[in-house]
Amino acid sequence: MATLSNLYVDQGSTYSNIITVTSSTGSALDLTNYSVASQMRKSHKSSTYHSFSASVYDAANGKIRLQLTDEQSGAIPEGRWLYDVEIESAAGVRTRVLEGVVTVTPEITR
Numbered sequence: 001m002a003t004l005s006n007l008y009v010d011q012g013s014t015y016s017n018i019i020t021v022t023s024s025t026g027s028a029l030d031l032t033n034y035s036v037a038s039q040m041r042k043s044h045k046s047s048t049y050h051s052f053s054a055s056v057y058d059a060a061n062g063k064i065r066l067q068l069t070d071e072q073s074g075a076i077p078e079g080r081w082l083y084d085v086e087i088e089s090a091a092g093v094r095t096r097v098l099e100g101v102v103t104v105t106p107e108i109t110r
Contacts, residue, residue, distance in 0.1 A: 002096040002097055002099045004100050006103065007083065007100065008103050009068060010104075011073055011078055012070055012074040013070055014068070014073070015068040018063055018065055020063050030062065031056045034087045034090070036087055039051050039052070039084070040081035040083035050075070053066070053068065055067075076104050080103055081102040082101060
C-alpha cells in the first residue's frame with residue numbers, strides 16, 4: 001500500500017522534494033535499475049494532468065526526487081490536485097509508493 005503524503009507547491013517557483021522509499025521492514029529499498037513516474041490530476045478520472053520530473057536520486061538509499069521548474073509550476077492552475085508516485089523495476093513490476101494531495105498556491109508576483 002502506498003504511503004499518504006500531501007505536498008505543497010508555490011505556483012511559479014522551482015520545486016524539489018527528495019522522498020525515501022522503504023521496504024515493508026522499514027529499510028530503504030534499493031532502487032538500482034528502477035524508473036519513476038509521477039503525475040497530478042484534478043480527479044482520478046481526469047484526462048488532463050501535469051507531470052513531475054521524477055527520477056531515482058540515490059538508488060542504494062531508496063531516494064527519489066520530484067521536481068518542477070518555475071515554468072512548469074507556473075502552468076499548473078492553483079488548487080488541489082491528486083498525485084501519485086510509481087516505481088517500475090527492470091522486470092516491469094510497477095508499484096505505487098506514494099500518493100496524496102498537491103496544493104498549488106497561487107503566484108502573486110509575475
